[in-house]
Amino acid sequence: MLFFLYTIGCQMNEYDTDVYRHFLYQYGFQSTEDPYMADFIMVNTCAVRDKSIKKAVSFLGIAAKIKKEKPSLIVALTGCASTLILEELKNSSYIDFVWGALNQTEIPNKFSALLAKKGFQKTDKVQTQHSVHFTKELPIIFGCDSFCTYCIVPYLRGHEKSLPKDYLLSELDKAALAGYKEVLLLGQNVNHYGSDLDPSLTFAGLLQIMAGTYPAIRFDFLTSHPKDFDIQILRVMQNNPNIYRHFHLPAQHGDNEILQKMNRGYTKEEYFELITTIRSFFPMATLSTDLIVGFPGETDTAFGHTLDLIETVQFDMIFAAQYSKRPGTPAEAFPDQIPETTKRERINTLLEAQKRISKINNRRWIGRRCKLIITGKDQEHHFFGKTEEEKTVSIVSDSLVIGSEVSALITKIDNGSLIAEAWSL
Ligand code: SF4
Structure with a gap:
């Protein structure tokens, strides 16, 4: 029996898909790269951009066609956009299983019930198709309480919920035994880790425990919200060479007025100050960021401030996206929406500028x-x-x-x- 998993979106979704993959192995399934060969197809969806929803809908069209020819095929739909997509589909009768992004931990039980109903049973002979265990992705906090005005995640993934330290350490034990070389700690905002735990623990505290207990594993973390970045994290990194000196800090924009409209909670000056502090600890640190172009009200001057931001910081990498309206978010109703052609022109200008910066940035590594x-x-x-x-x-x-x-x-x-x-x- 073969499965095909189609994942759209962020690293949290990649992680969830990995959980489903291992779950399906337990039922004797093997993975295939060809959806037409599959007996089980799952689409793990993302609601962050309109494009992601279109991608999922278009792939579901293919799944529907395959199911017509192979009625025994199981089709499952999960992730942030599953409910939105169901509303959008004219016919969803070919989908056997739907689950949103809330209460992910209940998915295995729901899956078990579905597979049992379809006559599948757990097997002792679990065969994974991975020979080298390299990166273990480990969510430490689910949900988001930041409510950026353009973002749908807090409405779909719910309030922040940190995973208990002892559970996380037991996951690391398993990862070390399985030979994983690096662990990527995940959360929409890892800097908020632990304030909902009793006793509470900071992200810096958790990082120190993890990196100190497992010196042979390299650690990385995603995503840090600039407004909540704690300088203690830098001290922990100084004490533990097994934490990558890489910082992904989504700036989103370089204009203070737009940052305020986005409800990001920092100014561009505060962002620059944070970068200066990081570089005072780690002069060779690599820096990456997320940027949005064409947010409502973005004038040429405001866009110019985003260009200034990348010139000033000299990021190693940027992930730029054109703003797209997400239903139910405050920014959907903001005036002065930007025409698509302007957004396209601006993103091209931004990417061209970054190409040049990345080239210059790479040169400083020669001879090192x-x-x-x-x-x-x-x-x-x-x-x-x-x-x-x-x-x-x-x-x-x-x-x-x-x-x-x-x-x-x-x-x-x-x-x-x-x-x-x-x-x-
Ligand atoms: S921090 Fe902002 S952009 Fe990130 S998930 Fe939360 S609301 Fe969305």
Whole structure:
């Protein structure tokens, strides 16, 4: 029996899909890359952008066609947009299972009931198709209480709920035993971790316990809200070299008026101050951000402030999106919505500027010695590794092992990629 899982959206969705994948393995399913071969199709949806919903609806059209030819096919729909999509579909009778983004922990029980009804039973011979355990994604907090005016997540994922420390440590025990090399701690806003726990614990406190207990695992975290970033996190990172010196800090915009309309809770000056503090701790830290162009009321001048922001910070990477109205959010009703053509022009300008910045940024890495963790390999003996700052580097060798650490010297840039040679210290 084969399953095909289609995931749209963020890392939290990737994590949820991974849970479903392991669940299906327990029922003797194996994964396929071809939905036409599948006996079970699941679409894990995202409601953050209109495009994501269209993608899900269009894929469900394919699933409906397959089911017509293969009536035994099970079709499941989960994730933030499942209810919205159900309302949008003219015919949803081919969908066997629907579950939204709330109460994710109940999904395995619901799944069990569905699979039992369809005659499937758990098997002892669990066969996963993963040979190398590399990154374990571990949510530490669900939901969001920040209510940015453009974002639908708080309405779909509910209030923040931190997972207890002991549960998280038991998950890390399992990850260490299974040989995972790195752990990515996830949450819509990891900086809010722990205030709802009794006794309470800060994110910095949790990070110290985790990184200190598992020095052989590298840690990373997503996403940090700039308004809540605690300087203690930097101190914990200083004490623990096994935390990547990478910061993903969504700025969203460079204009103070727009930031206020977005309800982001910081000014661009405060954002710059945070970046300066981070760089005073870690001068080589890599920085990435999310940016929205075409938010209602964004003038040419306001957009220019976003361009100033990326020039000032010199991010390693940006993730830019055109603003799209989300039903039920305050920004949906804001006046001065921006025409699509203007949004497109602005995003192209922004991406062009970032391309140039990334190029300049990469050059500062040439001649640098670094410790790489080997993460993968292609057909031509090109291995890929990550520096302690989470910069991806390509290295040519016959003898490296995925998951091992190697000293390397970055020698050049080829086609936008950093190239290194193995180096003995
Ligand atoms: S912090 Fe803002 S953008 Fe992020 S999930 Fe919460 S409401 Fe949405």
